[in-house]
Amino acid sequence: MKKEGQSCKTGAGSNPVLSEQDQKIKEKLSKIDHKIMVMSGKGGVGKSTIAVNLALGLSLENFYVGLLDVDLHGPNVPKMLGIERGELRRRPDGTVGPVYYSPNLEFMSIEPLLPDRDSAVIWRGPLKTSAIRQFIYDIEWGKLDYLVIDAPPGTGDEPMTVAQTIEGAYAIVVTTPQEVSLLDVRKSITFCKQVNMPILGLVENMSGMVCPHCGKTIDVFKRGGGQKLAEELGLPFLGRIPVDPRIVTAGDAGKPVLASYPTSQTAEAFERLVRKVIDMTQMLNSQEKD
Numbered sequence: 001m002k003k004e005g006q007s008c009k010t011g012a013g014s015n016p017v018l019s020e021q022d023q024k025i026k027e028k029l030s031k032i033d034h035k036i037m038v039m040s041g042k043g044g045v046g047k048s049t050i051a052v053n054l055a056l057g058l059s060l061e062n063f064y065v066g067l068l069d070v071d072l073h074g075p076n077v078p079k080m081l082g083i084e085r086g087e088l089r090r091r092p093d094g095t096v097g098p099v100y101y102s103p104n105l106e107f108m109s110i111e112p113l114l115p116d117r118d119s120a121v122i123w124r125g126p127l128k129t130s131a132i133r134q135f136i137y138d139i140e141w142g143k144l145d146y147l148v149i150d151a152p153p154g155t156g157d158e159p160m161t162v163a164q165t166i167e168g169a170y171a172i173v174v175t176t177p178q179e180v181s182l183l184d185v186r187k188s189i190t191f192c193k194q195v196n197m198p199i200l201g202l203v204e205n206m207s208g209m210v211c212p213h214c215g216k217t218i219d220v221f222k223r224g225g226g227q228k229l230a231e232e233l234g235l236p237f238l239g240r241i242p243v244d245p246r247i248v249t250a251g252d253a254g255k256p257v258l259a260s261y262p263t264s265q266t267a268e269a270f271e272r273l274v275r276k277v278i279d280m281t282q283m284l285n286s287q288e289k290d
């Protein structure tokens, strides 16, 4: 078992190759104004959906945005953006170039490093850590205002590596009304403390349902638990996204809901989230500069 608060950071300090890599990664990432890691204590709560639509929304506000997918077990972000596997190949010189979804939204996935789409990849902890670090190191980062990172579920090796490799990142914690349990979100908070990652706020996904007939939001399950929880924990509440079947079809069709149904209530909910994120990150940046 790994001791709390200890991981590759401590290891990197004592290994000259790793610390050189650390230094180079740091230099590369220092040019990016805002880094945001979307995470959750549990799988399947909509991290990738939030990350994709957040990145797209920021790019629609004319920011230069990078979306980074580091899920070793089954990257599904390329599919959500309609990006073909072949487009994500490693270059002959070993670098990984981003794929452009639009002129100001670039996307990078660890997928080209994986053997093939259908093979079950079994990684051991240290292998995961070095694969993710190497991947981040190999990327040719362009000019970016925002880097959105779609983290794998939980609080294990992968989010740990990302958090420790990408310095200065903020976390967005995703939860759902059914799973609004203090325990789950607390786990994420503990994790963020361990890796010194400040939390930008909490998002409640699958909150209420958009009626497929009239487009109004119906409260099938209770909603609003996320906001209450955020208040209890002293975290900013960033917004709620309803359950909307179009999120699934849009994701499967490779055109996120924000692009395919821009006037829907769901798209509006994402837009509010995007605005909130912009306001908060700009406020934090100006505080840092003071």
Ligand SMILES: Nc1ncnc2c1ncn2[C@@H]1O[C@H](COP(=O)(O)OP(=O)(O)OP(=O)(O)O)[C@@H](O)[C@H]1O
Residues within 6 Å of the ligand: 040, 042, 043, 044, 045, 046, 047, 048, 049, 050, 071, 076, 151, 152, 153, 205, 206, 207, 241, 242, 243, 244, 245, 247, 248, 249, 251
């Ligand atoms: N608000 C929503 N309404 C309807 N479906 C949704 C919503 N959010 C996510 N989904 C669907 O739920 C499934 C899981 O979402 P997603 O892949 O974004 O979760 P995840 O947290 O990234 O999962 P993992 O932990 O496996 O990475 C997907 O099929 C997605 O389309």
Ligand SMILES: [Mg+2]
Residues within 6 Å of the ligand: 047, 048, 049, 071, 150, 151, 152
């Ligand atoms: Mg995911």
Ligand SMILES: [Zn+2]
Residues within 6 Å of the ligand: 211, 212, 213, 214, 215, 216
């Ligand atoms: Zn209705």
